[in-house]
Amino acid sequence: MSEATHKDISWTDAVELASPHPYVLVTTVSDEGVPNVIGIGWFTITSWKPPMVCISVAPPRHSYGNIEAVGEYVINFPPPDMARAAWKCGTTTGAKVDKFADNGLEPVQSTRVRPPAIAGSIMAWECQVVSKMDTGDHRLYIAKIVATRGDPARTAHLYSIHYRELVAVDREAGSVTQVEYK
Numbered sequence: 246m247s248e249a250t251h252k253d254i255s256w257t258d259a260v261e262l263a264s265p266h267p268y269v270l271v272t273t274v275s276d277e278g279v280p281n282v283i284g285i286g287w288f289t290i291t292s293w294k295p296p297m298v299c300i301s302v303a304p305p306r307h308s309y310g311n312i313e314a315v316g317e318y319v320i321n322f323p324p325p326d327m328a329r330a331a332w333k334c335g336t337t338t339g340a341k342v343d344k345f346a347d348n349g350l351e352p353v354q355s356t357r358v359r360p361p362a363i364a365g366s367i368m369a370w371e372c373q374v375v376s377k378m379d380t381g382d383h384r385l386y387i388a389k390i391v392a393t394r395g396d397p398a399r400t401a402h403l404y405s406i407h408y409r410e411l412v413a414v415d416r417e418a419g420s421v422t423q424v425e426y427k
């Protein structure tokens with residue numbers, strides 16, 4: 246066995262080194278019907294069949310109260326030209342501002358859940374929470390995806406570099422090494 250080239254690094258450095266990480270805008274709604282948007286980096290698909298996903302949300306977030314109350318959320322994939330608004334959604338709170346109005350975002354009716362989707366997003370995944378789990382300082386919301394709507398022609402997505410900046414990655418334009426697997 247060869248000698249280790251790794252060295253011990255801090256958890257902060259480890260998370261940063263895992264960048265870029267896909268960045269999405271998650272829409273929620275309060276029981277009274279007031280919508281909100283939060284920038285989320287901690288999400289992943291958890292099952293192919295049935296389609297399942299999860300997001301990790303910290304209790305101080307305004308969005309946390311909405312998800313607890315309504316049990317639904319929509320994962321919106323923002324295009325590069327939505328970057329400035331998308332960043333604001335990850336750095337301001339719906340407890341104090343209307344992130345739709347302030348950032349030129351337009352809510353559009355979802356098909357199967359109460360929270361709206363965001364007009365102009367690449368895709369919107371409509372989700373219903375089926376299970377939750379506290380994992381430390383965040384709560385994991387595991388959800389069934391009940392509708393997937395989008396625009397297959399648009400391929401550029403936003404990724405975050407740690408918690409500093411957003412970059413656009415386009416699978417059509419990048420340098421790609423094709424691998425074959427059987």
Ligand SMILES: Cc1cc2nc3c(=O)[nH]c(=O)nc-3n(C[C@H](O)[C@H](O)[C@H](O)COP(=O)(O)O)c2cc1C
Pocket residue numbers: 268281282283284285286287288301302303305306307308309334335336337338339340383405407408409
């Ligand atoms: C790149 C990036 C990724 C983020 N990912 C998460 C996340 O996965 N979970 C979370 O609870 N907050 C995350 N945040 C922080 C929230 O988006 C931020 O606290 C936001 O202001 C909360 O909005 P709200 O209070 O309206 O819900 C992230 C912020 C940035 C900039």
